[in-house]
Amino acid sequence: MTPLLEVEDLRITFPTRHGTSHPVDGVSFSVARGELLALVGESGCGKSLTSLALLRLVPPPGQIQPGSAIRLDGTDVLGLGPEELRSIRGRRIGMIFQDPMTSLNPVFTIADQIGESVRAHQKVSKRAARARALELLQEVGIPDPTQRLDVYPHQMSGGMRQRVMIAIALASEPEMLIADEPTTALDVTVQAQILELLDGLRAARGMAVLLITHDLGIVAGRADRVAVMYAGRLVEEAATAELFARPSHPYTKGLLASVPRITGAVTRLTPIAGTVPAPTAWPAGCRFHPRCPAALPRCATDDPPALPVGNAHRMRCWLAEAGRA
Ligand code: SF4
Secondary structure (H helix, E strand, C coil): CCEEEEEEEEEEEEEECCEEEEEEEEEEEEEECCCEEEEECCCCCCHHHHHHHHCCCCCCCCEECCCCEEEECCEEHHHCCHHHHHHHECCCEEEECCCHHHHCCCCCCHHHHHHHHHHHHCCCCHHHHHHHHHHHHHHCCCCCHHHHCCCCHHHCCHHHHHHHHHHHHHCCCCCEEEEECCCCCCCHHHHHHHHHHHHHHHHHHCCEEEEEECCHHHCCCCCCEEEEEECCEEEEEEEHHHHHHCCCCHHHHHHHHCCCEEECCEEECCCCCCCCCCCCCCCCCCCCHHHCCCCCHHHHCCCCCEEEEECCEEEECHHHHCCCC
16 A cells, blocks of 8 residues: 555654653654554554654644655645645644534534534635535444434534534545544443544545554454554564464564453453653663563663664564564
8 A cells, every 4th residue: 555644753852851851752654555564552652653753743833854754645744835735734734633612613503613624725605515514424433313414513422523523624625634632531332433423434535544552452343454562662563463363562562462352250350560751861771670570681771773673563562573572
């Protein structure tokens, strides 16, 4: 598949009272047209900042460092002027977040808010925008869409509000959708419905999806590929089936062990010991070594590069070199 989005050696820094913070520190990945890539990691690993950087929305005083590259269909996103950047934000790349209530305006109806998004991208009348809003509500599976056009966000459930956010993002016919923890605030049944909807839209529209999540459990059977992020870097990347069949990095194994499983009547959950270190002082050597149950003596001093462990399967861990993955 031809890459739609290419990210190379992305580095983001923030000046802080405790020195320079490096929350994203040399991240490279690509997303093909129509592909669903899941970017997975604990909170604080840099995955949300990575997604904001794709639209040049890193909050100040954060800075994308020289040498970083982001290309959309070959266009250098970091070199674009304000006008060209607007043509990418919300138009070629749409974005949805965890909590739709913070993105939806409480004093406008659903029709107004979807209609505004339609009119921001197409020169159409208010009447035509309302008709398009109805079509989009149907496409995202809102029941009784004609009745829902004139309600306010607080009159909808969390799952329906997230569907509305997806409809707003789709109004510009984006080539790519970034979904940052889109189901975290929802109950498990509704989570599954929203993920199915994203997967269906990806297939129907040929739209690429970058799904950002802390929950490795939700990507199985949905994502094409998974990239696992830890301490500002990708530590393992593989096709989803391969990653679940052969999780190789100790951090990925830890994430999988912390996904709740029902064993008879018991839910087993094994959290990863310790916490993500601060981005102002990443540990020397392998950044995971203070928490790693498989650490070798060299792990405290030598930083592992990305090493192959299988077909299109790579990880940053010395166990790959030792053939012990
Ligand atoms: Fe663990 Fe060493 Fe691999 Fe890091 S390089 S994940 S410390 S075994």
